[in-house]
Amino acid sequence: MKKFALIGAAGYIAPRHMQAIKHIDADLVAALDPNDSVGIMDSHFPDASFFTEFERFDRHLDKLRRVGDGVNYISICSPNYLHDSHMRFALKSGADAICEKPLVLNPWNIDGLLEVEKDTGKKVNTILQLRVHPAIIALKKKVEASKADKKHEVDLTYITSRGKWYLHSWKGDTKKSGGIATNIGVHFFDMLHFIFGRLQNSQVHVVSETKAGGYLEYENARVRWFLSVDINDVPAEIRAAGQRTYRSITVDGEEIEFSGGFTELHNRSYEEILAGRGFGLEENRTAIETVSAIRDAQPIGTQGDYHPFLRGQK
Numbered sequence: 001m002k003k004f005a006l007i008g009a010a011g012y013i014a015p016r017h018m019q020a021i022k023h024i025d026a027d028l029v030a031a032l033d034p035n036d037s038v039g040i041m042d043s044h045f046p047d048a049s050f051f052t053e054f055e056r057f058d059r060h061l062d063k064l065r066r067v068g069d070g071v072n073y074i075s076i077c078s079p080n081y082l083h084d085s086h087m088r089f090a091l092k093s094g095a096d097a098i099c100e101k102p103l104v105l106n107p108w109n110i111d112g113l114l115e116v117e118k119d120t121g122k123k124v125n126t127i128l129q130l131r132v133h134p135a136i137i138a139l140k141k142k143v144e145a146s147k148a149d150k151k152h153e154v155d156l157t158y159i160t161s162r163g164k165w166y167l168h169s170w171k172g173d174t175k176k177s178g179g180i181a182t183n184i185g186v187h188f189f190d191m192l193h194f195i196f197g198r199l200q201n202s203q204v205h206v207v208s209e210t211k212a213g214g215y216l217e218y219e220n221a222r223v224r225w226f227l228s229v230d231i232n233d234v235p236a237e238i239r240a241a242g243q244r245t246y247r248s249i250t251v252d253g254e255e256i257e258f259s260g261g262f263t264e265l266h267n268r269s270y271e272e273i274l275a276g277r278g279f280g281l282e283e284n285r286t287a288i289e290t291v292s293a294i295r296d297a298q299p300i301g302t303q304g305d306y307h308p309f310l311r312g313q314k
Contacts, residue, residue, distance in 0.1 A: 002026040002274070003070070005061060005095070007086050008077030009050070010035040013100055017075045018044040020270040029064070029071060032057040061093055071095050073125075073273075080183065081176040084109045091122040098125045098273060102186040103284040105178045106292055110281050117281070125278035129265035130191040132272060135258035139251065140195045143220055152196065152251050154223040156188055157309060161231035161244040167209055174295070181212045182291040185227045189216075190287035196221035199286055204297040205306045206313055213307045214294065221251075226307040233309060 004021050008014055009031035018040065021028050028045040031038065034052050041048060051057040064070045074090035076083055076099040084104045090097035091113075103126050104110060113124055130136050143152065162171075170176040177183040193199060197219030204214040211228035231239070234246045249256045272278055302310050 002072045004028045004073045004075055005030040005032070005057075005071045006075045006077065007032045007057075008079075008100075009033040009038045009041060011077045011079075014077045015040050015044075016266040017077055017098075017100075020266040021045075021075070023267040024270050024274055026073075030057065030060055058089070058093075061095075065094055073098055076100060079170045079176055080105060080178055081170075084113065087113055087124050088116050091116050091120045091124070094120070094122065096123045096125060098127065098270070098278075100127050101190075102178060102182050102288065102291065103281070104288060105182065107285060107289045110285055110288065113281055123278075124281050125273045126280070126284055127266065127269050128187060128190050128194075128279045128283065129269055130187050130258075131194050131279065132265055132268045133258055135256060136191055136195065139256055143195055146220075148220075150220060151217075152221040153253070154192070154196070154221045155248070155250045155307065156192070156223060156225040157246065157248040157307070158184065158188060158226070159228045159230070159233045159246040160184055161234060162229040166229055172209060178291060179212070179295050180207070180210065180227055180229065181294045184229065185212070185225070186287050186291050188225070188227075189290045190284070192216065192218060192221065192223055193286040193290070196223075199290060202290065202293055202297070203304065204294055204299045205302055205304070206310055207294070207297075207299050211313075212294065213310045213313075214297075215305050216290070222305070224305060224307040226309040228309075 004026055006017060006028055010033040018028060022044050028048045030049045032051045032054060036052055038050060049060060061071060072095060074095045074097055076086045076097060078086050080102055083099055087097045087099055117123060166172055171183055199218055201217040206213045210230045211233060213226040216223040216225060231244060234244060238246050
């Protein structure tokens with residue numbers, strides 16, 4: 001039975017990792033989080049050791065390793081800016097890493113991790129869950145079967161409204177989260193690259209603490225994108241129905257339905273990792289380069305080919 005440790009056990013996404021570890025019949029033996037609100041562990045791995053101090057967690061894992069009972073994987077669900085450090089810790093502890101998105105905040109962090117992989121012989125695996133979504137795989141095959149020189153017209157819209165707490169947490173700090181495009185959009189940008197090929201051009205029209213929109217051109221697509229955590233950006237009819245999230249991708253005017261099945265994607269990702277088919281560091285490079293460039297770009301305002309949701313915004 002494979003043994004796991006988990007960093008960031010109190011976070012929003014941690015339960016999906018716990019469920020995935022259970023799904024593959026593995027054991028979570030240790031978990032770390034400075035916040036002790038981790039009662040969710042009782043539903044999955046009540047016997048796992050838990051630590052609120054990194055030093056004690058480190059010592060515990062080292063003790064297990066020295067007696068020949070070390071962990072095989074360390075799953076990382078910590079705040080974005082800590083991913084790089086925690087992946088290095090995992091590899092140097094003799095374990096493979098499984099890291100949530102975004103893998104890192106800057107492209108050059110990938111280069112450093114490649115060196116640590118080489119030094120340790122261990123591997124970084126990443127959660128690029130949309131790459132294993134059946135609807136996305138089907139769309140990729142459809143695009144590949146179309147004319148090679150065709151540029152598809154794509155609109156990507158993702159609004160996942162958050163309360164006032166959001167901007168007061170680490171997620172509202174660009175230095176820690178990478179900003180809105182990185183925090184909630186990086187897996188969508190990876191999906192676009194996965195389906196439509198090499199990124200050729202990027203423009204940012206609008207960016208703020210709560211929303212961003214721009215234009216991306218790939219080998220086989222022209223993409224207008226809009227991301228937001230502002231409830232006011234959810235279409236009125238959707239909001240009236242009590243929904244706080246709106247997700248839409250259209251390709252050449254046709255809606256791509258991929259809202260279902262999201263709860264199973266971490267399970268599938270873990271299955272692929274254990275089978276040796278996980279996504280590594282290089283698979284993340286284009287998406288990380290994309291969000292890094294968006295973060296550093298000077299917005300040009302609502303001119304050119306901008307997303308319809310940006311009308312009237314500055």
